[in-house]
Amino acid sequence: MIGIFDSGVGGLTVVKAILDKIPEYDIVYFGDTAHTPYGTKSAETVVGYTINNIKFLLSQGAKVIVIACNTASSVATTQVLEQFALPIFEVITPAVTQAVEASANLNFGIIGTRATISSGIYERKILAHRPTARIHSVACPLLVPLVEEGWLKKRETAMIVKKYLQPLKTRQIDTLILGCTHYPLLKNVIQAKIGKRVELIDSSICIAEGIQHFLENQRDIEQQLRQTGRLSLFVSDVTDQFKKIAQLTLKTNISFECVKI
Amino acid sequence: MIGIFDSGVGGLTVVKAILDKIPEYDIVYFGDTAHTPYGTKSAETVVGYTINNIKFLLSQGAKVIVIACNTASSVATTQVLEQFALPIFEVITPAVTQAVEASANLNFGIIGTRATISSGIYERKILAHRPTARIHSVACPLLVPLVEEGWLKKRETAMIVKKYLQPLKTRQIDTLILGCTHYPLLKNVIQAKIGKRVELIDSSICIAEGIQHFLENQRDIEQQLRQTGRLSLFVSDVTDQFKKIAQLTLKTNISFECVKI
Structure with missing residues (x-):
């Protein structure tokens, strides 16, 4: 099956996007809640968590891994590609590919967690495609807790989004990468504050398209995947708040199994 | 020495209060960053973390343990008192003792994390002392990330504090327990929004006084504590942001040792 993990609930936006595109494949999801x-944690710590998460997904029968977390994709991809011999997708590359295609003026904005922005990975990947690009990055650490609180439409959230986006607006970016899997849940307020002329790049949609394309071209791997449309959800901690946000994201009733890894 | 732990940086307000009261004792602090x-996590998960933290502090030579975290104090105290045979202090009891002494009308407000408020421990302890008390509790989950971002004086923080405190203001509480070790860093804005007639109970100060009193009365334990005024700080993850907030709290330059437990 397709194994997907995230630090928590954000990666469910990727699950939703994959279910919308290719609902036939079995999915096992692990949220490291x-x-x-x-x-907000160090690269070293995130690498350790990432390796444990992948080992768990392999134990559940995953044949393809999706790192549905920008922070883990930013700081741990190189190490896990060396360590594990199966196809591993991260969320950075498909978003960059789509962003460089979408941008007319090559004037990019990137928003993400502090760890993602510090890694500089979006800048490096964009410059590898478009050496003349201008790139402006802003860490937006409060957006994850705001999403996890379900404060999607609150005035305070809109004000905080506006404050974070102000330097990108000043620099007149034309393309904004949502560099965190939580941010698609704030798409409306982000679009309103950055302006409707700016194209938003939603990495959850980009990666779903990337996986679809991969499976069409790699039939040997595609044939190893079970196709009964089953979704298994595991988390390392269950709270009521988590269930609420998960339901909001997947728009359906869901049950989780809690595992200690 | 005195062993103190918290989930992260908040417990340093307790360290600061203890250093202000009884600076002569050696302290070992562990922040489970x-x-x-x-x-925001489940009681079961927090109990597991708490046990590991205490084991680490014991390995460092702690003779007295301080749970400088309201969430761990709320959900894990009973279990750890059964499991470990040494004096263990938590932050709830001294705050409640001081609150019931301070209140004229027995009309209490409590603010804390979602886990602390769900546990209902403050209500139970206050009612055990004052069965006629009225108690109003509000979970304020966004205040921890706001403090950890250092947004202590931002307008958005003031608005969010105001929103959380509104139901307590309406009920005309006369005493407000700051049920989270991060909140003393927001004392000014909390006092401004709840009104100057409301007495704020700062659990970091209460616990420092409680420990001082205990050591004055338990000379056999007091004599086991080294008194060279040394402070050793350990964390399970180090980030620049953490260093910044730690410095802001302790008001001095500090160095940490990172340990995996």
Whole structure:
């Protein structure tokens, strides 16, 4: 099956996007809610969590891994590609590919957690495609807790989004990468504050398209995947708040199994 | 020495209060920054982290333990008192003792993390002392991330504090327990929004006084404590942001040792 993990609930936006595109494949999801959030922690610690998460997904029969977390994708991809011999997708590359195609003026904005922005990975990948690009990055550490509180439409959230986006607006970016899997839940307020002319790049949609394309071209791997449309959800900690946000994201009633890894 | 732990940086307000009262004793502090925050996690998970933290402090030579975290104090005290045979202080009891002494009308407000408020421990302890008390509790989950971002004086923080405190203001509480070790850093804005007639109970100060009193009366334990005024700080993850907030709290330059537990 397709194994997907995130630090918590954010990666469910990726699950939703994959279910919308290719609902036939079995999915096993792991949300590392006992260690959430990753975005405020050090690279070393996030690498350790990432390796444990992948080992758990392999034990559940995953044949393809999706790192549905920008922080883990930013700081741990190189190490896990060396350590594990199966296809591993991260959320950075498909978002960058789509962003460089979308941008007319090559004037990019990136928002993400502190760990993602500090890693500089979006800048490096964009510059590898478009050496003349201008890139402006802003860490937005309060957006994850605001999403996890379900404060999606509150005035305070809109004000905080506006404050974070102000330097990007001043620099007249034309393309904004939502560099955290929580941010698609704030898409409306982000679009309103950055302005409707700016194209938003939603990494959850980009990665779903990337996986679809991969499976169409890699039939040997595609044939190893079970296709009964089953979704299994595991977390390392269960709280009522988590269930609420998970339901909001997947728009359906869901049950979780709690595992200690 | 005195062993103190918290989920992260908040417990340093307790360290500061203890250093102000009884600076002569050696202190070993552990901030479980690899698992922070505790307040949004389940009781079971927090109990597991608490046991590991105490074991680490014992390995460092602690003879007295201070749970400088309201969430861990709320959900894990009973279990750890059964499991460990040494004096263990938590932050709830001294705050309640001081609150019931301070209140004229027995109309209490409590603010804390979601886990602390769900536990109902403050209500139970206050009612045990004052069965006729009225108690109003509000979970304020966004205050920890706001403090950890250092947004102590921002307008958005003031608005969010106001929103959380509104139901307590309406009920005309006369005493407000700051049920989270992060909140003393927001004392000014909390006092401004709840009104100057409301007495704020700062658990970090209450616990420092409680420990001082205990050591004056338990000379056999007091004599086991080294008195060279040394402060050793350990964390399970180090980030620049953590260093910044730690410095802000202790008002001095500090160095940490990172340990995996």
